[in-house]
Amino acid sequence: MTEQTFAALRDVPAFAKLPDACIARLARTAQLRNHDRGATIFLQGERANALRFVLGGWVKLYRVAPCGNEAIIRLAPRLRSLDEMAAVRGAGHSLSAQAVTDVRVLSLDAGAMRALAATEPCLAFALLAVAADNADALADDLERLKVRNGAQRLALFLIDLSQSMRGETVVQLPYEKQVIAGGLGLKPESLSRAFGRLRRHGVSMAQSAVRIDDVARLRDFAEEDPALSWA
Numbered sequence: 001m002t003e004q005t006f007a008a009l010r011d012v013p014a015f016a017k018l019p020d021a022c023i024a025r026l027a028r029t030a031q032l033r034n035h036d037r038g039a040t041i042f043l044q045g046e047r048a049n050a051l052r053f054v055l056g057g058w059v060k061l062y063r064v065a066p067c068g069n070e071a072i073i074r075l076a077p078r079l080r081s082l083d084e085m086a087a088v089r090g091a092g093h094s095l096s097a098q099a100v101t102d103v104r105v106l107s108l109d110a111g112a113m114r115a116l117a118a119t120e121p122c123l124a125f126a127l128l129a130v131a132a133d134n135a136d137a138l139a140d141d142l143e144r145l146k147v148r149n150g151a152q153r154l155a156l157f158l159i160d161l162s163q164s165m166r167g168e169t170v171v172q173l174p175y176e177k178q179v180i181a182g183g184l185g186l187k188p189e190s191l192s193r194a195f196g197r198l199r200r201h202g203v204s205m206a207q208s209a210v211r212i213d214d215v216a217r218l219r220d221f222a223e224e225d226p227a228l229s230w231a
Helices: 003-012 020-027 084-089 110-119 123-149 150-162 178-185 188-201 215-224 227-231
Strands: 032-034 040-042 050-056 059-062 070-076 097-098 101-108 169-172 204-206 209-212
Touching: 003 020, 003 032, 003 050, 003 101, 020 110, 020 123, 050 084, 050 110, 059 169, 059 178, 070 123, 070 178, 084 110, 084 123, 097 101, 097 215, 110 123, 110 209, 123 150, 150 188, 150 209, 150 215, 188 204, 188 215
Parallel strands: none
Antiparallel strands: 032 101, 040 097, 050 101, 059 070, 059 097, 169 209, 204 209
């Protein structure tokens, strides 16, 4: 165990309140790994040998349909877990994971983690919290896909990147536009049209830098009833 590994575990929200002794035991099962952009972290169907958390960068979780088309399920940011249920159950991965930027990942040996959870109820509850956090995030993503139009989904994505409540801000697109489009359930040409629609709401772009004139104004647009645009 290293101090760096111990600190990385403490950064995971679900583990933040675990006793030091439990974190120390968990840290003995952990490794810190770097993956270059484009690297495959795991593939759908492979047995999950680790529970992984993103410490830096972005990871694409996706499936490939029998016809060969790729469906991006979500883009995992910092401190998000990667297919945690497969690791908890000791099952095969239901998704594939690929680094879409350079990433740093915290990996916990799945077998050792399950054994420790059997003797440490606080860890078992923490793992439930990890799964619940991901379920909530997926529900939010699904709601956006079902309820919001493409421009609104893009607006919410930019607002999430800005982490601002109001005022002017500039955000950097964290990965390629093709990946952004896939994550938002859009075709690349639809993403371009969505950026065009956002100009009237104070959004402009120069290469990968996006300027938002007023985050609160953009949020108002993102949260309005999409049917109003057809009225």
